[in-house]
Amino acid sequence: xxxxxxxWGYLMIAPLVLGLGVFFLWPVAQSVYYSFTDWxxxxxxxxxxxxxxxxxLRDPEVGQALWNTFQVMVLGxxxxxxxxxxxxxxxxxxxxxxxxxxxxYFLPVVTMPAAVAxxxxxxxxxxxxxxxxLLSLAGVSGRSWIADPHTALYAVIVVFIxxxxxxxxxxxxxxxxxxxxxxxxxxxIDGAGRVRQFFSIxxxxxxxxxxxxxxxxxxxxLQMFDLLYLMFGKGSxxxxxxxxxxxxxxxxxxxxxxxxxGAAIAxxxxxxxxxxxxxxxxxxxxxxxYA
Amino acid sequence: xTRKVWALLCAGAIVIGAASCSAADEPGSDGGKVTISYGxxxxxxxxxxxxxxxxxxxxxxxxxxKVELTPGSKEYWPKLQTAAAGGSAxxxxxxxxxxxxxxxSQGALAPLSERIAADRFxxxxxxxxxxxxxxLNGKQYGIPKDYDTIGLWYNKDLxxxxxxxxxxxxxxxxxxxxxxxxxxDPAKGVWGIxxxxxxxxxxxxxxxxxxxxxISPDGRxxxxxxxxxxxxxRLWVDILTADKSSPTIKQTQDTDPIQLFQNGKLAMFWDGxxxxxxxxxxxxxxxxxxxxxxxxxxxxxxxxxxxxxxxAKSKHPDQAWEFVKFLGSEAANRIQAESGAVIPxxxxxxxxxxxxxxxxxxxxxxxxxxxxxxxxRSLNTAAWSAKESELLSQAFSGAKDLDATARELAAFxxxxxxxxxxx
Numbered sequence: 208x209x210x211x212x213x214x215w216g217y218l219m220i221a222p223l224v225l226g227l228g229v230f231f232l233w234p235v236a237q238s239v240y241y242s243f244t245d246w247x248x249x250x251x252x253x254x255x256x257x258x259x260x261x262x263x264l265r266d267p268e269v270g271q272a273l274w275n276t277f278q279v280m281v282l283g284x285x286x287x288x289x290x291x292x293x294x295x296x297x298x299x300x301x302x303x304x305x306x307x308x309x310x311x312y313f314l315p316v317v318t319m320p321a322a323v324a325x326x327x328x329x330x331x332x333x334x335x336x337x338x339x340x341l342l343s344l345a346g347v348s349g350r351s352w353i354a355d356p357h358t359a360l361y362a363v364i365v366v367f368i369x370x371x372x373x374x375x376x377x378x379x380x381x382x383x384x385x386x387x388x389x390x391x392x393x394x395x396i397d398g399a400g401r402v403r404q405f406f407s408i409x410x411x412x413x414x415x416x417x418x419x420x421x422x423x424x425x426x427x428x429l430q431m432f433d434l435l436y437l438m439f440g441k442g443s444x445x446x447x448x449x450x451x452x453x454x455x456x457x458x459x460x461x462x463x464x465x466x467x468x469g470a471a472i473a474x475x476x477x478x479x480x481x482x483x484x485x486x487x488x489x490x491x492x493x494x495x496x497y498a
Numbered sequence: 499x500t501r502k503v504w505a506l507l508c509a510g511a512i513v514i515g516a517a518s519c520s521a522a523d524e525p526g527s528d529g530g531k532v533t534i535s536y537g538x539x540x541x542x543x544x545x546x547x548x549x550x551x552x553x554x555x556x557x558x559x560x561x562x563x564k565v566e567l568t569p570g571s572k573e574y575w576p577k578l579q580t581a582a583a584g585g586s587a588x589x590x591x592x593x594x595x596x597x598x599x600x601x602x603s604q605g606a607l608a609p610l611s612e613r614i615a616a617d618r619f620x621x622x623x624x625x626x627x628x629x630x631x632x633x634l635n636g637k638q639y640g641i642p643k644d645y646d647t648i649g650l651w652y653n654k655d656l657x658x659x660x661x662x663x664x665x666x667x668x669x670x671x672x673x674x675x676x677x678x679x680x681x682x683d684p685a686k687g688v689w690g691i692x693x694x695x696x697x698x699x700x701x702x703x704x705x706x707x708x709x710x711x712x713i714s715p716d717g718r719x720x721x722x723x724x725x726x727x728x729x730x731x732r733l734w735v736d737i738l739t740a741d742k743s744s745p746t747i748k749q750t751q752d753t754d755p756i757q758l759f760q761n762g763k764l765a766m767f768w769d770g771x772x773x774x775x776x777x778x779x780x781x782x783x784x785x786x787x788x789x790x791x792x793x794x795x796x797x798x799x800x801x802x803x804x805x806x807x808x809x810a811k812s813k814h815p816d817q818a819w820e821f822v823k824f825l826g827s828e829a830a831n832r833i834q835a836e837s838g839a840v841i842p843x844x845x846x847x848x849x850x851x852x853x854x855x856x857x858x859x860x861x862x863x864x865x866x867x868x869x870x871x872x873x874x875r876s877l878n879t880a881a882w883s884a885k886e887s888e889l890l891s892q893a894f895s896g897a898k899d900l901d902a903t904a905r906e907l908a909a910f911x912x913x914x915x916x917x918x919x920x921x
Contacts, residue, residue: 354751444895
């Protein structure tokens with residue numbers, strides 16, 4: 208290629224690179240810098256060296272938040288088998304009312320998190336909630352799911368999974384449609400039943416999609432914030448022990464005004480995310496089949 | 499954070515960017531006319547604030563005021579902090595007690611003392627506790643706007659039906675607890691009293707009624723390891739766990755106790771004068787209000803009030819001060835009083851507010867001012883108040899032992915206060 212073509216190439220990618228640089232890479236670099244400073248509410252930072260990181264190691268809240276975030280991440284991955292199941296069922300030939308199901312499963316994806324949080328708060332309410340009403344019909348007495356520190360995090364994780372099933376179902380539907388029909392024909396000629404076909408053809412050929420979705424879901428899980436923030440009310444006893452790492456970051460940086468410390472928490476989150484994603488990419492060689 | 503939130507944030511950034519660009523295009527001081535912005539967070543007060551702004555422009559035709567509402571203080575503060583860090587906060591805005599220390603000490607607020615002296619502005623028209631709340635190191639940073647105290651709200655119908663005497667100024671904690679037990683009727687879903695873990699409305703008051711303190715007067719030491727302070731907290735824990743005459747903390751988390759009171763589920767509820775307008779307008783609620791009962795060490799109620807402040811980096815500081823002066827005038831306070839939303843800070847206008855809702859005996863809130871204790875705060879209140887509410891809500895819910903939790907909180911708070919002192 209001559210220089211002119213190179214120049215055109217750079218020009219074409221310039222908008223993306225600039226956008227990424229200004230709105231993503233530069234803030235990341237700044238966060239890392241500020242994590243080594245004592246940064247107060249209205250600008251004005253002083254160099255603090257490793258103070259923030261030393262404080263982080265001594266802070267029991269950080270350990271608790273990391274553990275909570277880990278639970279969100281692992282349990283959040285349940286969305287992958289769920290979405291595979293929904294997609295496989297929707298892909299069944301001769302199924303009626305598919306548009307209705309599609310609308311239903313995709314609805315949570317396009318609903319505002321604030322609205323989702325509000326509705327689920329009502330459903331989970333200890334006294335007037337629909338969930339406890341249904342349980343009472345079965346003779347079980349429920350509890351205040353969201354206000355109870357023992358169930359609050361899990362109750363929110365259920366909502367978290369619920370909001371993402373539809374999104375991933377769409378991805379899996381696309382994945383399923385990418386599997387050549389002749390493979391199934393050949394398998395049925397060889398006498399393989401539907402279950403055998405699913406485990407020997409569908410599942411292996413879906414592994415690239417499963418890998419892609421689990422990488423995404425791990426990141427969403429590690430960054431979970433909005434649902435927790437919206438569903439735990441002011442002064443809830445659930446706040447103390449159920450913070451995720453991003454919620455802790457928000458509390459420290461924006462509520463307590465310790466932005467340097469907040470930046471250090473954000474840097475830790477970034478390191479954890481990078482490490483887990485790297486492990487995922489390393490392991491995928493062992494189980495992902497690219498047809 | 500989900501991509502939806504990011505998309506919203508980006509869209510918001512674009513809108514805010516556009517708005518600030520258009521503001522910059524408006525004629526500046528060279529054109530003679532100046533537009534200043536006024537940041538507020540209460541939509542109920544917006545009509546009164548706009549009326550004041552119009553009256554101000556009548557007297558100062560060269561200065562227009564744009565009232566900028568950010569609904570809800572939960573959204574207002576993060577937005578304002580971000581704007582102030584970026585140098586673009588409103589010229590004049592509302593400030594509260596817990597935050598003034600941080601804002602003033604970090605140079606985000608313009609000190610007003612010199613202007614007050616130069617213009618001979620009379621601050622003695624406002625309660626001293628409010629002037630003090632906005633004075634740091636001898637400099638005043640805000641002109642009081644309004645104030646509020648806490649009262650004992652009660653449901654007259656529930657009291658009459660249970661045959662219990664209405665609360666009055668002679669009540670003590672014991673009277674209140676006994677009445678709450680009598681009024682509790684689980685069959686009807688009625689509780690004697692509502693006890694959410696709220697500081698300003700509930701436990702700050704009882705801490706001072708018990709002779710305890712939240713923070714020492716010099717702002718250096720937490721009072722949470724003081725036995726009297728713990729006694730003030732224990733009242734609520736007893737009501738919740740021993741008497742069971744209040745819905746549990748989990749229940750008041752699921753359903754806002756203000757709504758429970760409005761729906762006749764609570765016979766008594768401690769709440770501020772700022773909710774009078776809501777209770778006055780509730781269909782079917784026959785509410786009354788009495789002074790807070792006396793504790794072991796007598797009477798106390800938390801007084802708090804907002805102030806109008808000038809942004810340190812305002813491009814029109816003179817015009818902003820002119821507006822703040824007007825906001826502190828009798829005329830502006832009268833407009834506030836007539837709206838009924840808040841008690842105006844200006845002495846002599848309380849009666850106008852009291853008369854705005856003749857159904858309720860609002861005089862109670864004004865009469866308690868001599869017993870009032872200023873809202874506890876330090877330079878960086880937020881550094882310990884989030885922990886305070888986190889820990890105490892666990893103690894109130896019975897998940898943690900009160901004594902141990904209070905001591906844990908004291909240790910955390912002393913640590914935060916020591917950091918403040920270092921600067």
